Amino acid sequence: MTTHRCAACMRALVAGTDDTICPGCVARLCAVLAELPRQLPLLEELLYPSGGPAQRGSVGRAHSPLPVRLDILDLLGPGHVVPRQDVPGDQAEGVPIAPLLHGWARYVAQSYPRVHHDQHGTAHVTRGDAEPVSRRGTDVPSWCAWLLAYAPYVAMQDWAADMLEQLEQLLARIRAKTDGGPARTTRDAPCPVCTGFALASRDGQPVILCEACGTSLTEAEYAQHAAAVLPALTHLAVRLVLADRSEAGERRVPA
Ligand SMILES: [Zn+2]
Numbered sequence: 001m002t003t004h005r006c007a008a009c010m011r012a013l014v015a016g017t018d019d020t021i022c023p024g025c026v027a028r029l030c031a032v033l034a035e036l037p038r039q040l041p042l043l044e045e046l047l048y049p050s051g052g053p054a055q056r057g058s059v060g061r062a063h064s065p066l067p068v069r070l071d072i073l074d075l076l077g078p079g080h081v082v083p084r085q086d087v088p089g090d091q092a093e094g095v096p097i098a099p100l101l102h103g104w105a106r107y108v109a110q111s112y113p114r115v116h117h118d119q120h121g122t123a124h125v126t127r128g129d130a131e132p133v134s135r136r137g138t139d140v141p142s143w144c145a146w147l148l149a150y151a152p153y154v155a156m157q158d159w160a161a162d163m164l165e166q167l168e169q170l171l172a173r174i175r176a177k178t179d180g181g182p183a184r185t186t187r188d189a190p191c192p193v194c195t196g197f198a199l200a201s202r203d204g205q206p207v208i209l210c211e212a213c214g215t216s217l218t219e220a221e222y223a224q225h226a227a228a229v230l231p232a233l234t235h236l237a238v239r240l241v242l243a244d245r246s247e248a249g250e251r252r253v254p255a
């Protein structure tokens with residue numbers, strides 16, 4: 001029997017699931033969609049560079065300086081709706097936030113099956129002609145909330161890993177400007193896949209990510225894994241420390 005693996009982090013999926021990505025990667029997707037709206041005010045603060053006092057003796061400029069930072073405008077500004085394949089955009093910083101989110105919402109809406117009944121009561125399933133409708137509005141928080149609501153559906157699609165990758169790249173671009181994201185905490189247990197001590201989580205996000213191999217775990221999966229491996233590791237560490245001490249003690253004994 002072939003083992004199905006998470007299309008994003010390659011961890012084995014539980015048998016019988018229809019999902020193409022693991023629960024940890026679904027949690028990652030939800031965490032990105034929850035963080036994007038929180039990054040917006042930070043980006044907006046950076047949009048207008050603070051006008052410092054005029055410097056004496058400075059050489060004249062051929063053009064007056066732009067009143068906004070173009071790299072930030074590239075992220076916040078309008079742009080083309082982006083289909084699933086990320087076409088190289090004309091924006092220096094890649095596709096802006098809102099068009100990327102709207103592009104994915106459109107992709108979800110058009111692949112989502114819609115059932116309607118004809119006058120004979122026969123059910124017909126159609127796809128392809130729907131535009132996403134968000135009652136909240138058409139801004140970034142609205143599309144994030146809309147996509148969050150469809151996360152269980154997205155998790156079953158063969159393009160779920162593509163969506164996660166594009167949204168994580170977008171968040172990485174934003175964090176590079178805003179200097180951050182939630183505080184990072186390293187976790188004690190080693191990664192269950194690569195055994196490296198590289199598991200870390202971000203404050204308020206329900207996902208633990210291996211920074212060495214990309215494996216994602218939910219909090220519940222991590223708690224179960226840590227309970228299984230940490231007692232033995234702690235025992236081993238204590239033995240190593242005690243052995244080290246007794247060796248140091250022996251060295252102090254005169255010959
Ligand atoms: Zn995964």
Ligand SMILES: [Zn+2]
Nearest residue numbers: 191194210213
């Ligand atoms: Zn790992």
